[in-house]
Amino acid sequence: MTIEFFILMLIIFMIIAALIAVESIDLLSAVIAVGAAGFALSVIDLLAGAPDLAFPQVLVEVITLVLLIRMVMTRRDTSRQTSRDTLRTAVVLLAGSVFLVAVFFAAGGMGMSGGIPPFGQPVMGSAADTGVSTQYLTRCAEDTGAANTVMGILLDYRAYDTLGEATVIFVAILGGYVVLRRVGRKKDAKEVEPS
């Protein structure tokens, strides 16, 4: 009960931080509000029994914050505070209400197959213990020799998935390097290139 209450409070904190990030006038305070939301998410992971997610979330949050602050601090924000476009806001609110109605219907069928499971009772917790999560939990120690089931799934059962993830990171870093590099951008930089 208490842990659920803390999770609820932290989600409300995340929503407030996200609203500040979206609506504040200063860009630097917006970026810092996003950082607050990310650190709150890592605390939620820690409370919800996912320490394997809390530590990468903190690491990723620090890197994101450094990148965004580095981008915002040295550049002047000349964007005008334009009046809100009512049509687009209406479209967003309409889509949002459709989302919420869908959630209510999906979560309304508690325990039924196909809906979102009720909070605190995951799919694997049901009586039928043939689900893949239960199989991972019971077999992980002897199959992979890993005490940490999440790492066993990530690095053994689904190792190709992790390889694809590493490929995505590599391509993203390569793309950022190509976009930001100085060589080859101007004509007079040609003599710098050896070929």
Added chain:
Amino acid sequence: MGIAVYVLAFGLLLIGVYALVAKKNIVRIIIGIAILGYAVNLLLVLVGYRHGGTPPILADGQTSADLAARSVDPLPQAMVLTSIVIGLSVTALAVALAIRLYDKYGTFDMNDIRNLRG
């Protein structure tokens, strides 16, 4: 209470969509993408949560069947771990593109960038 947690997570998703659609500043759009990622990760972790569940880590002297009876769902956590790192790469690439746009046009405003084409 359970419904409230899911609805608030979807509300966070909604804030991200709103920032993505209605804002004209590139930094705000990147912030919207980041908030969308937070909301989806949060929802997946919450779906896998079990009341009073332990982390899916085998303790010393604990049997696997006992762990399976009381642990939270490990599969969404493995998926979300991939998603977190890919979200970082998306943010890094978007920041690189925004810096390049600022170098070329001198502004973060999408309206000005659109008008300055040529």
